[in-house]
Structure formats: structure tokens, C-alpha cells
Amino acid sequence: MNKLKSLILAVTAILTGSTAWAYDGSCLWLSGGDNDNQAVITVPKSKSPTVAIAAEELNKAWHGEPLRLEIKRDKNLGNEGFRVYRDKKGLVLSANNDLGLLYGSYALLRDNAAGKAIALREEIPAYNVRVLNHWDNLDGTIERGYAGHSIWNWNELPDVVSPRYREYARANASVGINGVVLNNVNASSKILSAEYLAKVAKIADVFRPYGIKVYLSANFAAPMQLGGLKTADPLVPEVAAWWKAKADEIYKLIPDFGGFLVKANSEGQPGPCDFDRTHAEGANMMARALKPHGGIVMWRAFVYSPADADRAKQAYIEFQPLDGKFDDNVIVQIKNGPIDFQPREPYSPLFGAMPQTDQMVEFQVTQEYLGHSNHIAYLAPMWTEFFDYVSPSSLKAIAGVANVGNDTNWTGHPMAQANWYAFGRLAWNPQLSSEEIIDEWMPMTLNYPENTPKEVTDGLKKMMLNSREAVVDYMMPLGLHHLFAFGHHYGPEPWCDIKGGRPDWMPPYYHRADSAGLGFNRSSSGSNAVAQYPAQLAKKLDNINTCPEEFILWFHHVPWDFKMKSGATLWQELCNRYQSGVESVETMQRQWTAAKPYIDPELWNDVNERLMTQARDANWWKEGCLLYFQQFSGMPIPDNVTPPVHTLDQLKGIKLGISNYECPTPELLNSKR
């Protein structure tokens, strides 16, 4: 909603005597505050803006008993932790410092909003670095953003500071996010120019009271592009000196600057390997420039050369030998899986394979491969699944690629707010379950009345909790991956094979369908990617009979008539999974429909229409993949599967005109005869 419309609604509300605001999704899970709040809040005397924010939030929305906030030395709590306890005078929230009080306040308000009793507890975050990565370009577009343009208005900055920056900081702080990389990893050097650093500093000023540090994606060739040097070779002293001077310049403007995120020698980005140096040599050179100021380098391990036979092995091959070679303020940032944010991947074998190196995981909050902002795909189950394999304690930090844009509701799909929320909560506490998180988020955001029947709210919970598995089923079940349309990564194109394109950007590279079967043989008889995993797991994955079926086509080329655990053949099972994905979306539609009487009509309609799109898309995926793979299996689609209503040729004819920030809308055309 634009400001004018808000104003009109406000005036309308006054005229009609109503105090209710029309839903527009802009409030996220946060309270807008009540006018009649009578809670008694005692805060420490302080000029800290952070404490002021905590007090303001509590005054607006705290409905509990009287509450006292206190700064109190407690080495257990660290810089951000807090404690909730009772003394003779009543309920107390204490912390070592302002920020702990702010986090504690949001935690208490969460309990309040969920209608829970206040739990006395001590909380400290699992990681010191909990960052969102924005893939926002300086021209306002967002790579893989589906909620409008970038919220950073670089043209207005530094003169105009949008009130949205503060709203954004508030939302992040409320879920525990304490760092933001402002710009795309495919970075323009311009962000490091004096002109842009002045703009960045303005954003940092807004973020600071909310405990959020600003980071920047750095282009490794910046000394050449920006500094006029002839090289960016990390071992050339002039290059190191340029970075040192740049760091000094940044910290003068932003004393709490977080550091750099670097995508180097990946998908065309420059990097140390261009100068025959290692990733470690490149990362360390930059880290040393930041070190005196306390900054860090997050160095991405998302690399794959066109040369190697199996892309899934690349990052390991390139990074594992560098273990122990990185400085202590470098963290290697690794995507959760070895390929690229697919609906389901096994974890990247680099995790745990570099014991002398700090590692962090990079999750994707934006739904590049999960239906953009058209599909409900609650991602906490995907992330906790990762933690089932990779112990959270083995990681140094955590990053998520943001799903935020300048849409009124921030995330395009109203339900995608849950992923922003869940990422923050898991970054704070990776032990939380998907269900606990949805139990917090749902009532705060959907705002249904307290007397909403339990079967309705249970239905909504199930809708969210099952949604990611539904997407896996209708897009890429059983370990299939990268069947997406070239470019926009929205619809199915398992047939896509562009002449002259990189083979490892083409679906047939990944699914390897032929008359014998389906799947990529990464077992010991194939690319042997399994050998990159710890021995016991490797053995399990290597054997087609013990490999978990959700990964079977990731690791094996499976015969079409292979007997699955269900007793069905691979082909039948594949058909069943796609059908099940479609039916899951139908179930989600029914669960949402049952909630209609209890949900704001604008919100309900918005989600309902997107669910219809999701249902159509699920069928599109099902038909496209089954009709395509059927060419290889030569087997009939079983009777329990709804027969396709398009031919493969019709589906191949669908070409989406998707830009990188518009909500895509596939057209399922009938053919012209």
C-alpha cells in the first residue's frame, strides 16, 4: 500500500469511527501497538537509543504483569544474551547491555503475542554473526528477488533516509538477525566508492540501535576497477595496501562495520585464482585489512568449473585442501548443499571436512528454486533437515539470502514472511523445531481471533509444515535436481538443452534420463562424489539399497523397474510422488479455505489466488516431468495419477517472460490445432 492509500484508509477509519486498519502485510509479525495499553514497564535510566527502542516496544504491546528491565553484569550472557527471572519485586529482564535488553524484550513480546505463559529463562544466541545477504543490485533490481525492487534507494541516499530502513531493522532485530550484507555477491565495485560509502553509512546509522551491523559484498577486482591498479593479485603489496586504505576509509565512516562478503572465481566473478593465487591467499589479504578494526571476511565456497565431470564435487575439491590456510577472521561460507539451493539436496560434504577452518552455512530464504513468491514453501523444515546432518555447533556463523523487497508486505507472498522469521529464529537458536517457530509466527501474523477452532489452526499449521515437502514432490522428488527452466528457475524444463551452453547448467546433465533409468550416478561406480562424505555415511549413500530414497536419484542412476521400498517400481514411485505433490497443494487449498472466516479478507484472497497459481504450477511440473521422463521409461502413467491435460509439446511451448523482480505468471495455453 502506498502512503497516500494508507492516509486515505486512516481518514476513512476516523470518519467511520473504526480503529481497525486494513490489512496490508506491512506489519509482518510485529504488533502495531494498542492505544489502551496499561502495562507497567520500568527501564534503566539510559540515553541509549537501544534501550529506548526496547521501552517503546514494550510500552506499545506488553500485556503482562509489571516488568523491570535491568543492566546487570553476567558473563554467561555475553554481548547479546538476556535472562528472564523473578525477584521479590516481580518479573525482571536483565542483560549485560542494551542489546540484550532489546532481544529480551522481543522475546517477551513473542510469548505475549502467542498467548503463552512467560518462561523464566536465559538465552544467548548460537552464533555471533547472523546475517542476511541481500542480492540487491545498485540499479534497484534484485537477483532472485520476488517482492519488488530493492528497499535500498541509492539514488535518494544519503540525503533521504527512507523510514523503511528502520522498519526493516526492527523486523530483523525482533527475530535476532544482527548483520546485513547490503549488496549482491555479484558485486559492483562502485559500492566501495566514497560516494556510495557515504550512503552505506546512513543505513548503518539507522541499523545501529537495533544491533545490526552493515556488511558489503566486495568485488575482488575493485583495486583495478576503482583504484586504477593494474592488478588485483593479492600478493602484490599495492593491492593489499589499497584494501587496507579502503578498510580504514570505511571504518572512519562506520566504526562498527561488519566486513566483506566475497564471491570469487565463481560464475565469472574475479578472484585470486585469476592471478594463480589460492582462495586462502585472496581471503587472507582482505581479512588483514579488516583485522585491526575487528572486521571479518565471509568467503564463499560456491565454485564450480565447467571442466570437471561432476559439479557436486567441485567446492570440496577446490576448498578442502586449503584447510588451515585461512586467517582467523575469515569464515568460509558454504551453501547448504553441494549444487545450488535445490528443493532438496544432501548437505555439502565440505561441512566438517575443514576442521581447522571457520565455516558458515548459506541458506536461501528467497525462493529462487521454490516457486518464487507464488508458492507457499515454509523452509524451516529444510533448514532443520540440514542441521540433522551438520551439527549447528560445528558452524561459526549463519547467513541467509534475503527474500525482502519493496513490496508493501516485504516478501511478495504473505506466507513467505514466515521464512524471514524462521531464518532469524534459527540463526538465534538452531535447536528450535519448525513447529515451534510456526507456532510463534502464525498467530502473530495471521491475526485470527482467539476463538478460531483448533482444527482450523491445526490445518493452517499443517499447510505450512507440509508445504516444502509438497514442493519437493511436485517439482523434484527422490533426489532429482536442477530440472528448472533456464534463466528464471521457475517452471519445469527437464528437456532444456541449449546448444553451446555450459553442460552443467542444463537439466539433462543432472537427471541423466535414458532408457535404462534415471538419476546421476555419484556412487563409487560413477563420479564417486559419495567418497567426499564421512566413511560411514559414504558407504550408506553408495549402496542403492541403503541410500535414503529422498536422495536416491542424486546418487544413483536407478533402473526404471527398480523396486522401491513401497513395492512400486521407480517409475511408479516417481508418478506417485508427483501426484502426491499436486494433491498436497489441493489439501493446502482446502486448509486455507477452511480458515476463510477467521482471516482478514484481503490477506485471505491474496493467499488464495497464489495457492491457485501454485496448484496450476504443481500440475504443470507434474505433467512436464512425467511426460518428459515417460519418453525414456516407456511405461504407462498409472491409473491413480490424474491423466495429463497437456501434451509435452504444449508444455515445451510455455515461455515465461519473467524479469528478476516481477511475480511470474505462467500461461498454460491450449495448443492451437
Add this chain to the structure above:
Amino acid sequence: MNKLKSLILAVTAILTGSTAWAYDGSCLWLSGGDNDNQAVITVPKSKSPTVAIAAEELNKAWHGEPLRLEIKRDKNLGNEGFRVYRDKKGLVLSANNDLGLLYGSYALLRDNAAGKAIALREEIPAYNVRVLNHWDNLDGTIERGYAGHSIWNWNELPDVVSPRYREYARANASVGINGVVLNNVNASSKILSAEYLAKVAKIADVFRPYGIKVYLSANFAAPMQLGGLKTADPLVPEVAAWWKAKADEIYKLIPDFGGFLVKANSEGQPGPCDFDRTHAEGANMMARALKPHGGIVMWRAFVYSPADADRAKQAYIEFQPLDGKFDDNVIVQIKNGPIDFQPREPYSPLFGAMPQTDQMVEFQVTQEYLGHSNHIAYLAPMWTEFFDYVSPSSLKAIAGVANVGNDTNWTGHPMAQANWYAFGRLAWNPQLSSEEIIDEWMPMTLNYPENTPKEVTDGLKKMMLNSREAVVDYMMPLGLHHLFAFGHHYGPEPWCDIKGGRPDWMPPYYHRADSAGLGFNRSSSGSNAVAQYPAQLAKKLDNINTCPEEFILWFHHVPWDFKMKSGATLWQELCNRYQSGVESVETMQRQWTAAKPYIDPELWNDVNERLMTQARDANWWKEGCLLYFQQFSGMPIPDNVTPPVHTLDQLKGIKLGISNYECPTPELLNSKR
């Protein structure tokens, strides 16, 4: 397939040593003949071209024992009947004349093709007049034709006589059709000009040996438009004289000319009422011109004025009082139902209500309201359903609006050939069951091998037999009618309400949906259309509790929560019927898929794609109607119904660009957000 392509295929077949012709649907249910036929056929010495045709057909395809054809006086057999019997010398086909032998030959070949034992029998047709009405315009377009342009090439005629005219005559004769009205009932006077009559005569010459008479649709104002008279008043002697002279002119060219079909004072056509004369006065005047030559007038009762409250009552009101006023060579031609060829209508109450007047039924073979040439809708069940109410013996003749065009396969949809076939067979013998007819047609046309599994052929039979009920269910169940899009009558537009349009051309006129319920109250408390039916039936229809449910919304405005026989409310039942229609098409898809190994691939693919369109359209109908009616019922769509994947607004946005002879292809678009 065009002739050149046929030639190329023939050459290819010779080169490859194959004798099989590629399927193109042009042969219909007829045999192409075998090269190795050794059957012994004896025919009477005769110069009759009809006997020559009979001999040729038998020589080509008769696989039975030796057969003797004889002309033999037998008053029981009339002009067209035949007898099959055995004497000491073997099997005999006898008839009063040439034509009987031809019909008998086709009957024997049918037995042969179906692999049946030869039944000894006597057959005479139920009606002397068994006509197809072509709604072909002189410019080559066809009103409500979905298989290409008209087969009559008026521009080439009389110089060029297409070989297709003979093929068409052969097909008609093979199923017993003995008359063809060449031009549209919305008639151009030009057809009666000397120029066109010369063309018509050429067609009549081709038809004659096949026993087929030519008829013409006559424009009542022809004396003015063509003759330059100032009036067409039937009581003005000059007008009558003009028609007499015209008849004489025609019979000079075409001695066996059948007569005129007239649409008068209906939908803008001129007629006797323009001159304050009755339909009888108009019809009789024309009949008297034809009478000396043995011609007849078929006078349509399809009339409805914009004035009356209930269109369903119009024809009865206008025609019933004229009973006994028509000359004996006039037949009143009445559509099967009182409105207009809907997927299901009760029979027109005019039938049986004019005991002193000859009546004929007008069926629609072309699928104007039944999915055009995209949907399988085998119509024999609809026509035999009519005969359940109206005794065939009460009728004088029978007409069907043709579904033939210049498509290679004649009817657009290959399975629509079955409707042409079934109409002819029922015109000959209305006692045949839908199943008997499909048992004849299916093996001859689909040409599957003899060892095709019975479950497969049973599936195909079910596919055909259930298809019309499927269409009723997904388009207009429970007596709903006229929910079609304006103009093309293809997709759903229950919401269609064009400002300034005739109310009785708009769906809301017919469905009468409101918050109280659904349906047109034609009971004694409403328009009282029920009173036009015989007393006992009227009583049954008048009572909402005894009215057959398939007609309940035709005769009653039924409350949404009315308890149906199933126990469900009207709303639930409506939802269930639409869902059932969609699922029926899915079942048809499965039945067709099971037959894939036994069916010519080109035929299989063609039908398969059309079934996919049908499945999409079924869903389009379901969603459009349920979402529209839900606005009135205010009730939720039950859980057993697949949730809609489009909003009502999206569906309202679908506008088809359908011309009157192209195969329509609706585009189910996603909305743009």
C-alpha cells in the same frame, strides 16, 4: 488429407512394399476394400447404377459365403426394404428394387465387418424421409460447423463436381440416410436462382444412384428478393404463382427433388406472420407448389418471440392451435427439446400435441452445445432418451443437423463420426440401442486388431456410452441449460448479461440463480410450462419431489439446501455433479490410453489431444459454474471436490476468438498480478 498427400502416401506404400494406408479418417466406417477378395457375388442383370454400386461394394469387401442378389416383388418391403434369406442355392438378398438391394448390401457388409453371423431378416426403414440438414452458407462457411468449410464447392459447380460428393453420398447411403438439405435454414434466396439450381442439379445427379434426394432451405421472402415481387404474402396469387413456377423450374432440372425446409418468423427470418398470415397458410402455399411433383415442405417450429415470459412455451403456443390446418405434404419439424439443443432437455411438448399434423423431430448431430469438435459426446443416448418419451411411431420423418465439413476426416473429431453414423442408423431403425450402434461402429472405424483384449474394447465402449452424460455433468447438470458463452456457445458464461441484448439469449434468464436457490420455475406456481405436457407427466414434473432430478432445475427454482435423493443438499449435489463430470473425462482419458497399443498412432494422438482439451474444458466449466453459483449459495465447495485453480474473475476474462468453422481452443490463462 489432401489428394496430393494421399498420392505421396500411396507411392510410399508401393515403394516400401506395404499395402497399409496411413490413417487419415477419410474412410469413416467404410471399408477401403481388399485386393485378395475371393467372394462369389451374383447380381441381377441390370443397367441400374444403384445395382452396380451394390455389386461393387460387395465385391470389394464381402467375406462371407456366396451371395445372390435378386429383385423380387414383395409388398412388405416397400421402396427401400430388403430381405435376407436362404434358399436351396444359398444366401439371398432380395428387394422390390435397386435401392433395397443397396441398403441390404450395406447391412450385410456391416454384419461382416463386425464379425457377426449373418442374420436372416427383413428390414424396412421406420421413416420414408431421413434427412440431414446442412447449415452450410453459400460462402462456404457453416453455421455451427466444426470440421472445416462446407463440402459444397459452389464456385466450382456445375463445371467441377468434387469426388467428395460421391463419397459423402456413399457414407449416407451406407447408414440409411436418404435426403440432404444442402443449405442453411437461415437461407439465402440465391440458392433458388437458375444459376444455383444448375449447381444443385449436379449434386443431385451424384446422389441419385445412392437413393439420396436433394432438398433446399427456402427463404420465405424469395419472391421479393429473387422474383422482384412487392410482397411474399402467401395469400397473394402472384406469390403462389412465383413458387409454383419455381417448383416447376426445379423439377425440370431435378425430377426427384425432395422439397423445401423453411425457417420462418424465427430469429429474424421472414415468414407468413410478417403479412399477418399463419405458419399453416405459409407452409401450405409452398406445399401446393411442390405437390404436383411429389415434393414436401418441412416447416420448422423453432420459434420464440422476445415478448413472452418463458421461451420454453413459445413453439407450443404458436403451433399447437394450428393442428389440422397443414396440408398433407407439410411436416412440422420440431427440435427435440423446447429450447435449443441443450446437453439435456425434456422433450418438446409439441410432440403428440398435434394429432392431425405430421411431425418430425430435428436432432442436432453437430455439437453446437456439446463441445464442438473438441469433446467426445456420443449422442445416440440423447436421441434414444428422446424416444423414451416420444414414440418413434408418432413421427412422420426425422432430420439431423449435420456435423460434416471439408476436413479430411469429415467431422473434425474422429469420434464424432459415430454421431453421423448413429443418426443414420436410428433414422432407419429408432429401436436400436446406443450400445448396438456403438458395437457396429467401433470395430469398423477404430480398426483395432481382433485380438484386442476385451477389457480394452469394453473400456472404449464405456468411454463412448458415458460421454454424453459426462458432458451434461460438467456443463449443465440437473436440468441447468443455456449457460453458454454468447455467440460461440462453447465455454461457460453463466454470468453473461449483455446490456440491451434479448433477455432470453442470456444465461441468467435460464438459471435464475439468487440467494434463495437455483433454476427456472416452470411449475404451476411459475411459468406453468409443465401444463403443456400430458396430464400425468405434467403432474409429475410439477411436483419438486417427483420431478426427475435430471430436470429439476429446468422446472423448479430449487432452494440451495433442498434435500436431493442422494441426501445431499442441492448445492452439494451440484458440486458433486460437476466434479463427477471432470472425473468422467479423466476416466475416458484412461480408457483411451489403455487402447493405445491397438489403435493407429495418428488416430490415437488426435483423439488423445482432444481428450486433453476436453479435460481442461471440463474443469473450466466446473470452476466457472461453481464459483459463479457460489456467489448466490454462499456455501463452501465440499472437500470431495478438487478446489478451483482459477478465480471467477480470471475465468470471466477468457474470451475465445472462435469463428464458426475453426476448432476452438480456450486459453486458461493465469492472471497477471
